[in-house]
Amino acid sequence: MGQDLERTLGICLLGHGTVGSGVVKVIDQQNELLRKRTGIRFEIRHVVDREVAKKRALGIVLADGRPLPLTDNAAAAIDDPATQVVIELFGGINAAKEYIERALNLGKPVVTANKGLLAGHGASLFDLARRHNTCIGFEASCGGGIPIINALINGLAANRIDALLGIVNGTCNFILTQMTRQHWSYVDALKAAQTAGFAEADPTLDVSGRDAAQKLAVLGSLAFNVRIAEADIHVEGIDKLDAADIQFADQLGYVIKLLAIGERQRDNSSAPQANSALILRVHPTLVHKDNVLADVAGSFNAISVYGHALGHALFYGRGAGSMPTASAIVADLIGIGLGTLPAAFRQMRVFPDTTPPAEVVPFEQLVSRYYLRLAARDEPGTLAQVARILGEHAISVSAIHQHESDSRQIVPVVITTHLANEGAMQAARRRIDALPSITPPTVCLRIIEEPREFAGA
Amino acid sequence: MGQDLERTLGICLLGHGTVGSGVVKVIDQQNELLRKRTGIRFEIRHVVDREVAKKRALGIVLADGRPLPLTDNAAAAIDDPATQVVIELFGGINAAKEYIERALNLGKPVVTANKGLLAGHGASLFDLARRHNTCIGFEASCGGGIPIINALINGLAANRIDALLGIVNGTCNFILTQMTRQHWSYVDALKAAQTAGFAEADPTLDVSGRDAAQKLAVLGSLAFNVRIAEADIHVEGIDKLDAADIQFADQLGYVIKLLAIGERQRDNSSAPQANSALILRVHPTLVHKDNVLADVAGSFNAISVYGHALGHALFYGRGAGSMPTASAIVADLIGIGLGTLPAAFRQMRVFPDTTPPAEVVPFEQLVSRYYLRLAARDEPGTLAQVARILGEHAISVSAIHQHESDSRQIVPVVITTHLANEGAMQAARRRIDALPSITPPTVCLRIIEEPREFAGA
Numbered sequence: 001m002g003q004d005l006e007r008t009l010g011i012c013l014l015g016h017g018t019v020g021s022g023v024v025k026v027i028d029q030q031n032e033l034l035r036k037r038t039g040i041r042f043e044i045r046h047v048v049d050r051e052v053a054k055k056r057a058l059g060i061v062l063a064d065g066r067p068l069p070l071t072d073n074a075a076a077a078i079d080d081p082a083t084q085v086v087i088e089l090f091g092g093i094n095a096a097k098e099y100i101e102r103a104l105n106l107g108k109p110v111v112t113a114n115k116g117l118l119a120g121h122g123a124s125l126f127d128l129a130r131r132h133n134t135c136i137g138f139e140a141s142c143g144g145g146i147p148i149i150n151a152l153i154n155g156l157a158a159n160r161i162d163a164l165l166g167i168v169n170g171t172c173n174f175i176l177t178q179m180t181r182q183h184w185s186y187v188d189a190l191k192a193a194q195t196a197g198f199a200e201a202d203p204t205l206d207v208s209g210r211d212a213a214q215k216l217a218v219l220g221s222l223a224f225n226v227r228i229a230e231a232d233i234h235v236e237g238i239d240k241l242d243a244a245d246i247q248f249a250d251q252l253g254y255v256i257k258l259l260a261i262g263e264r265q266r267d268n269s270s271a272p273q274a275n276s277a278l279i280l281r282v283h284p285t286l287v288h289k290d291n292v293l294a295d296v297a298g299s300f301n302a303i304s305v306y307g308h309a310l311g312h313a314l315f316y317g318r319g320a321g322s323m324p325t326a327s328a329i330v331a332d333l334i335g336i337g338l339g340t341l342p343a344a345f346r347q348m349r350v351f352p353d354t355t356p357p358a359e360v361v362p363f364e365q366l367v368s369r370y371y372l373r374l375a376a377r378d379e380p381g382t383l384a385q386v387a388r389i390l391g392e393h394a395i396s397v398s399a400i401h402q403h404e405s406d407s408r409q410i411v412p413v414v415i416t417t418h419l420a421n422e423g424a425m426q427a428a429r430r431r432i433d434a435l436p437s438i439t440p441p442t443v444c445l446r447i448i449e450e451p452r453e454f455a456g457a
Numbered sequence: 458m459g460q461d462l463e464r465t466l467g468i469c470l471l472g473h474g475t476v477g478s479g480v481v482k483v484i485d486q487q488n489e490l491l492r493k494r495t496g497i498r499f500e501i502r503h504v505v506d507r508e509v510a511k512k513r514a515l516g517i518v519l520a521d522g523r524p525l526p527l528t529d530n531a532a533a534a535i536d537d538p539a540t541q542v543v544i545e546l547f548g549g550i551n552a553a554k555e556y557i558e559r560a561l562n563l564g565k566p567v568v569t570a571n572k573g574l575l576a577g578h579g580a581s582l583f584d585l586a587r588r589h590n591t592c593i594g595f596e597a598s599c600g601g602g603i604p605i606i607n608a609l610i611n612g613l614a615a616n617r618i619d620a621l622l623g624i625v626n627g628t629c630n631f632i633l634t635q636m637t638r639q640h641w642s643y644v645d646a647l648k649a650a651q652t653a654g655f656a657e658a659d660p661t662l663d664v665s666g667r668d669a670a671q672k673l674a675v676l677g678s679l680a681f682n683v684r685i686a687e688a689d690i691h692v693e694g695i696d697k698l699d700a701a702d703i704q705f706a707d708q709l710g711y712v713i714k715l716l717a718i719g720e721r722q723r724d725n726s727s728a729p730q731a732n733s734a735l736i737l738r739v740h741p742t743l744v745h746k747d748n749v750l751a752d753v754a755g756s757f758n759a760i761s762v763y764g765h766a767l768g769h770a771l772f773y774g775r776g777a778g779s780m781p782t783a784s785a786i787v788a789d790l791i792g793i794g795l796g797t798l799p800a801a802f803r804q805m806r807v808f809p810d811t812t813p814p815a816e817v818v819p820f821e822q823l824v825s826r827y828y829l830r831l832a833a834r835d836e837p838g839t840l841a842q843v844a845r846i847l848g849e850h851a852i853s854v855s856a857i858h859q860h861e862s863d864s865r866q867i868v869p870v871v872i873t874t875h876l877a878n879e880g881a882m883q884a885a886r887r888r889i890d891a892l893p894s895i896t897p898p899t900v901c902l903r904i905i906e907e908p909r910e911f912a913g914a
Contacts, residue, residue, distance in 0.1 A: 036682070147611070160487060314773035315771075324766065
């Protein structure tokens with residue numbers, strides 16, 4: 001690619017929904033800025049959508065006077081020699097996979113926001129791209145407009161990454177923020193999220209934690225240079241979270257966030273190694289208010305990364321939405337146009353088709369602090385029984401708060417623990433729930449401690 | 458560069474001080490990780506230092522068994538055909554510039570952390586690199602290990618950047634954090650910073666705001682695609698800051714931070730344009746506690762960026778120190794080894810040798826909210842006089858707090874204003890200071906409002 005020769009990059013866009021229309025907007029409205037900055041003229045050749053008639057009725061005209069080049073024939077649009085790069089925004093698995101493979105087989109680079117597809121089929125798609133000497137850009141798959149993929153591949157490349165903690169699902173974060181600040185129930189907060197357009201009519205993928213787990217699979221694979229499958233990740237969602245626990249956590253100085261966490265296993269005295277096994281999990285987590293993640297509110301996302309040289313770094317921004325996601329898509333387009341993205345893809349051994357499967361620590365071996373909330377009958381001896389069970393499982397109590405209750409019979413008791421073993425904690429919880437003076441189930445949440453910085457280690 | 462051929466990148470390091478020794482550590486200790494990840498073997502060929510004997514006495518041996526290849530002959534080390542890239546960590550201007558030019562003239566890429574040199578001579582050095590078909594990496598010049606340069610060049614490239622607000626000087630942020638949290642005086646906090654190794658024996662460059670201004674020149678040039686000179690930036694340091702104002706600000710819900718700010722001028726109703734003039738400034742600033750920048754404590758740095766598509770994004774991490782800065786240096790080395798950094802340098806028109814000089818709004822035309830602290834004699838009519846002067850300059854008062862004082866004669870009065878004009882404010886301040894009942898100088902600080910997001914505009 002010549003230094004001063006102006007080039008054109010012909011684009012085929014699959015899907016003209018929320019993100020797709022943002023991509024059209026960015027490319028079309030800022031075409032002059034992009035051309036001046038990169039020397040590349042981005043040209044929308046095809047916009048593939050199932051509802052061509054409906055979209056055509058919108059009467060969208062591009063800045064150069066052409067009507068939006070709509071079609072419902074994805075295969076022909078991809079095959080068109082004028083198409084040099086394909087943006088996949090269909091979502092879902094089957095059709096998306098088929099058309100991505102079609103583009104890659106033609107040696108055409110693909111840009112996608114499809115974390116579900118990447119979490120399930122990333123390695124085979126990356127391998128296909130490699131065999132056809134092309135590449136896949138997926139900045140938009142995690143963290144919306146935050147350039148976290150680029151940071152993990154390039155900006156932090158000098159680091160052995162020891163931990164990655166992310167608020168990567170804007171829907172859940174919006175719901176939790178409303179529950180915390182407005183004291184709403186989960187159901188009311190979910191309704192508000194749906195009204196505000198932050199949650200789908202069927203919110204299961206988000207609130208179950210699965211969407212966050214898929215993103216952790218994508219981000220963790222890059223950070224730790226291993227292939228992570230969704231099944232490697234322990235997942236709990238926010239859909240069973242009780243507003244009471246958010247209030248109790250608040251009184252203890254914590255905020256509850258849905259965190260996606262990948263960490264290298266280590267003992268407490270020494271730095272992790274580049275081949276340490278990983279602990280991978282998504283669950284509601286008590287985050288101390290001093291932690292910067294505690295301040296990430298509403299639909300914002302943030303990813304904390306701990307590098308062996310860099311120490312702690314945080315990347316914050318809008319994790320979803322039309323224009324922020326389009327920002328990430330177009331960044332990948334520019335990288336493809338400049339050749340930087342293909343060069344990194346070709347040479348860096350961080351993509352999951354070039355790395356070994358993750359060695360994963362069984363979740364029972366997690367070491368964590370815990371928050372327990374028991375519904376205890378207000379009678380002598382109950383707390384002593386609970387304390388004895390915890391002690392027998394080598395779980396050391398940090399604090400106990402017995403709260404007042406409207407019904408005098410059953411009182412909420414909140415217990416926080418020092419570091420303990422997950423398996424031991426679940427065994428203890430089962431025994432506690434079997435006590436006649438306890439109304440099960442006892443709520444058990446994990447408290448995250450800020451990972452240590454190992455700069456210099 | 459072949460896909461599977463392992464390459465060696467021969468490195469000449471100029472300066473084995475704090476950062477230089479960190480670079481040696483990262484390259485040497487993580488050589489295997491870096492090789493696996495990038496296919497490149499990074500080889501330290503020369504370490505140039507003025508104190509060769511002293512450094513040699515440290516007995517540093519590299520992982521491959523060679524002693525650290527120390528020399529005091531920079532020219533010969535640069536010229537050595539085995540040197541393929543030069544890392545400049547001498548600092549200062551003259552020698553650094555001479556050796557960088559020597560390397561570029563040989564077509565060898567340069568990596569540098571020298572923001573002072575870049576702020577003063579960036580355009581001519583970039584031009585020299587371009588003429589010799591090579592490049593300069595400068596990720597380490599701003600924000601320590603935070604990959605903010607990479608984000609501005611690549612990750613955010615789809616955005617018209619409308620505002621950039623940074624805490625970019627760790628020394629000042631450490632001092633301000635101590636003054637805020639420990640209620641220390643400036644002098645005591647500075648001493649603590651020096652003891653902790655966060656401030657130089659001569660802290661002038663940092664506390665005067667000049668270091669932050671140099672970084673703003675570097676970051677702003679990339680963000681706004683114009684050439685910014687240090688002289689374009691209005692600079693006030695923290696060296697005259699009174700602990701009392703930190704306490705009063707705290708009571709009003711604000712934290713005082715030294716911010717480096719670049720913004721496109723706009724009226725309040727519409728989005729800025731890509732050719733809008735810039736307002737560029739570094740000064741102590743009242744930041745509302747709700748703003749994420751308020752939580753950036755100690756020696757951490759953070760840069761808030763507002764993109765037209767992305768909206769608000771924040772990049773946070775360690776802004777100085779041996780290993781974090783080394784993380785940025787080695788990221789540039791990797792980019793040079795992969796060819797991605799040269800490709801972006803060659804093609805992107807964002808480097809100051811390829812962009813026009815900034816059109817800068819005179820500082821008097823700034824529109825801001827203000828914080829004033831007056832030392833007023835406690836007598837009837839004083840506040841009325843002050844209010845009348847402000848009114849005559851079209852400055853609208855938001856709140857007035859008259860505080861109790863030990864000496865009953867002179868009481869501190871804190872006034873916050875709505876948006877007002879800087880020139881009008883300074884004229885009003887001069888008139889207020891001339892009042893017989895006021896003991897000058899009246900303290901005048903600026904309150905930053907969170908820039909608006911213009912996603913979609």
